[in-house]
Amino acid sequence: MSPRQKAIAEAIIASILWSTGGLLIKLVDWNPVAISGARSFFASLALLLYIKKPKFTKSKTQTIGTIAYAISLISFVVATKWTTSANAILLQFTSPIFVAIIGATVLKEKVYWFDITSIIVVFLGMGLFFIDGMGGGSTAGNLVAILAGFTVAISTLSFKLEKDGSAIEITLFGNILVFLISIPFMLQSMPDLRSIIILVIMGVFQLGVPYIFYVNSMKELSALEAILITVIEPLLNPVWAFIFIQENPGIYAVIGGIIVICAIVFRNIVSMKKFYSSHE
Numbered sequence: 017m018s019p020r021q022k023a024i025a026e027a028i029i030a031s032i033l034w035s036t037g038g039l040l041i042k043l044v045d046w047n048p049v050a051i052s053g054a055r056s057f058f059a060s061l062a063l064l065l066y067i068k069k070p071k072f073t074k075s076k077t078q079t080i081g082t083i084a085y086a087i088s089l090i091s092f093v094v095a096t097k098w099t100t101s102a103n104a105i106l107l108q109f110t111s112p113i114f115v116a117i118i119g120a121t122v123l124k125e126k127v128y129w130f131d132i133t134s135i136i137v138v139f140l141g142m143g144l145f146f147i148d149g150m151g152g153g154s155t156a157g158n159l160v161a162i163l164a165g166f167t168v169a170i171s172t173l174s175f176k177l178e179k180d181g182s183a184i185e186i187t188l189f190g191n192i193l194v195f196l197i198s199i200p201f202m203l204q205s206m207p208d209l210r211s212i213i214i215l216v217i218m219g220v221f222q223l224g225v226p227y228i229f230y231v232n233s234m235k236e237l238s239a240l241e242a243i244l245i246t247v248i249e250p251l252l253n254p255v256w257a258f259i260f261i262q263e264n265p266g267i268y269a270v271i272g273g274i275i276v277i278c279a280i281v282f283r284n285i286v287s288m289k290k291f292y293s294s295h296e
Contacts (some may be wrong), residue, residue: 052093055218082193092105100262100263104161106145
């Protein structure tokens with residue numbers, strides 16, 4: 017394959033592996049914070065083998081990014097346990113909207129019409145997740161999923177702003193931090209053998225390896241291509257849960273999810289077109 021074809025394949029593989037998170041988390045019978053810690057422990061080993069000599073710059077952006085990424089990892093697992101897989105991943109997928117809001121309010125970046133339009137539409141879509149019990153989901157789980165989306169946005173901005181390090185190192189330190197935070201929860205009880213095997217698979221193949229694939233793919237892909245490919249994750253995540261554990265998201269959650277995905281994709285397509293046209 018050409019370098020570009022290889023990059024597309026890597027991004028697709030990363031998205032598919034990420035999409036298994038909801039199902040695998042549901043299959044582990046353990047405290048959600050403990051699950052997050054064990055998953056991050058094995059992910060840290062995979063990332064450390066790849067990075068070999070990580071650089072801790074102690075910069076503000078690396079520190080904030082590490083903390084935000086750690087919170088997002090824990091929040092996503094907790095949300096997946098407390099609500100449906102569909103709700104957890106689709107509400108976390110709102111992170112680009114939070115990036116736009118933070119960019120406008122904190123970083124004083126210019127706000128365009130497509131930012132405002134997509135923000136309004138996404139929040140309308142999010143509202144549908146809180147109607148009629150959401151197919152077995154809970155309000156608390158939905159709120160934690162939104163927190164995950166918000167902290168993903170902060171860590172994403174940190175990836176962009178970090179000058180002395182790299183995004184993949186922030187993910188390594190974030191996973192290590194999650195493991196350290198979760199130790200008291202992990203010591204309360206032990207999972208069964210099946211759960212331990214799933215946790216190893218989650219840490220290595222659902223979290224660690226996909227980030228390596230994704231970071232490598234970014235060398236050849238445009239930002240728009242990467243965005244469109246990674247939509248595979250929120251689309252497949254509830255599909256695996258439906259097929260293997262018969263988890264049915266509510267009809268309003270499905271409608272809300274479609275609205276959120278369409279709004280995010282629309283915003284990024286228009287944003288990238290504007291970027292390319294201004295640089296021609």
